[in-house]
């Protein structure tokens with residue numbers, strides 16, 4: 001009887017923790033819209049060329065935290081290949097994250113002239129891809145990257161270095 005009582009009280013405690021979590025989740029600020037509002041839908045195919053512009057751009061990971069990227073201004077023209085170098089913690093990955101709107105963006109990022117702040121999260125994220133640098137650690141990732149590589153290569157190029165032109 002005593003054992004049963006102990007077990008019941010532990011179980012009650014567990015269930016109450018679940019309730020507490022659900023209540024906390026209901027207080028979270030909802031994510032921005034997944035789909036683009038009708039008035040902001042890009043006309044025709046978007047993105048069509050791939051021009052990326054950062055206009056006086058700042059990034060924070062917390063609404064009240066420090067700016068991780070400050071006043072970034074640059075344009076990447078269509079088909080231009082760009083390497084970003086910097087020591088660990090310089091903000092290279094943050095530049096990519098800001099294009100997916102994963103943290104708090106200030107200023108503007110335009111892709112083919114469209115401000116990505118006005119694009120729904122699903123619409124935006126489904127148009128950008130990352131080829132990860134860690135090829136061999138996760139078998140699935142390696143396979144995906146290999147298939148991507150083969151598709152590009154088989155489509156146009158007989159030599160792997162022609163893929164880049």
Ligand SMILES: Nc1ncnc2c1ncn2[C@@H]1O[C@H](COP(=O)(O)OP(=O)(O)O)[C@@H](O)[C@H]1O
Pocket residue numbers: 061068086087088089090091092093094095
């Ligand atoms: N998810 C995160 N939350 C809070 N701070 C972060 C997060 N990711 C990165 N940072 C901070 O942002 C800065 C830039 O990091 P990161 O973009 O990862 O640099 P890099 O890719 O150049 O090594 C670092 O100071 C790092 O601590």
Ligand SMILES: [Mg+2]
Pocket residue numbers: 092093094
């Ligand atoms: Mg990084």
